[in-house]
Amino acid sequence: MDTIAATVRLAVRAEARVGEGPVWDPGSGRLHWVDILAGAVHTSDLANGWTTTRVLPTLVGAVSPKRTGGLVAAVTEGFADVSDEYVVRQHVLGDGIRMNDAKCDPDGRFWAGSTAMDFAAGRGALHVLEADWSTRVVLDGLTQPNGLGWSPDGRTFYLADTAEREISAFDVFGNQLAGRRLLCSFADSDVPDGLCVDAAGCLWVALWGGGRLVRIAPDGRMLSTLRVPVVQPSSCAFVGPDLDLLCVTSACEGIEPADNAEDGTSYDGSVLIVAGLGVSGVPVAGFAG
Structure with missing residues (x-):
């Protein structure tokens, strides 16, 4: 695979245990992202790096802006409304289960x-x-469902199962899926985590523990790799007014700063921005509820 030459900079200095779920909010011009294990929902102004944080009394996998204001969150118990008050509106999970990654469809x-x-x-x-x-289970029998994304035309859905080291593709019919097929699989040393889709229909996938992202064609071909200065990139999203910047979250859980600190400074747990990729993202809809 080709190695992508791009400019990577620090956007938000943080020490997130498991930074995840980046989503661009075009209404506010800010980035929402979470620290799963801390139950923290962060909102960052990428122009100046300022971040406000709301800590929830639970684990939080991801959030999305609501069209009516506030956020919806995927949490340990199920789905919660994070507006003026925090309210779990759907308790759909039993003991020993939690929500992980989440995203809105078109x-x-x-x-x-x-x-x-x-x-x-x-x-x-x-x-x-x-x-x-209201909720429904679309697919069961999974292990560690993680990165989610839709093709630019909304007709194909992608889902990474981190533990199984694979990404599946599905045909989409509203809130139903059909035609499951294996898009690509990874070696044991490559751990697919969060993902996003660009306007050309290619997937950008963070490889947990691999210090890089890969760009994958809609037919499953591995096209190129992007190296980032963190050990555990966890997810990615296109951000900015033109959606031409790639935001990368990361995690510091389980690693020592010396593992990735060539100059004595570790960026693990921080948020990075990648510019100069020559591609842009697909707008992500807010939650309609």
């Missing part, structure tokens, strides 16, 4: 993958939250 539904706390095989599922806050 119609404003909020899709979230659940996983066992110990990542036990087959105990995960894919859930969808409708605008009226």
Whole structure:
């Protein structure tokens, strides 16, 4: 694979245990992202690096802006409304299960993958939250559902299962999936985590523990790799007014600063911005509820 030459800079200096779920909010011009294990929901102004934080009384996998204001969150218990008050509106998960990554589809539904706390095989599922806050399980028998994304035309859905080291593609019919097929698989040393899709229909996938992202064609071909100065890149999203900047979250859980500190400074747990990629992202809809 080709190595991408791009400019990588520090956007938000942080020490997130597991930074995840970056999502651009075009209404406020800010980035929302979470620290799963800390239950922290961060909102960052990327122009100056300022961040405000709200800590929830639970683990939080991801959030999305609501079209009516505030945020919807995928949390340990299920789905929560994070507005003036914090309210879990759908308790859909049992003991030992939590929500992981989540994202809105083009119609404003909020899709979230659940996983066992110990990542036990087959105990995960894919859930969808409708605008009226009703839910349904779309897919079960998963292990560690993680990165989610849709093709630019909204007709194909992508889902990474981190523990299984694979990404699947599906045909989309509203809130239903069909035609599951393996898009690509990874070696044991490559751990696919969060992902996003660019306007050309290619996937950008963070490789946890690999210090890089890969760009994958819609047919599953590995096109190129992007190295980043963190050991554990966790997810990515296109951000900025023109969606031409790639935001990369990361995690410091389980690693020593010396593992990735050539100049004595570790960026693990921080948020990075990548410029000069020559591609842009697809707008992500807010939650319609």
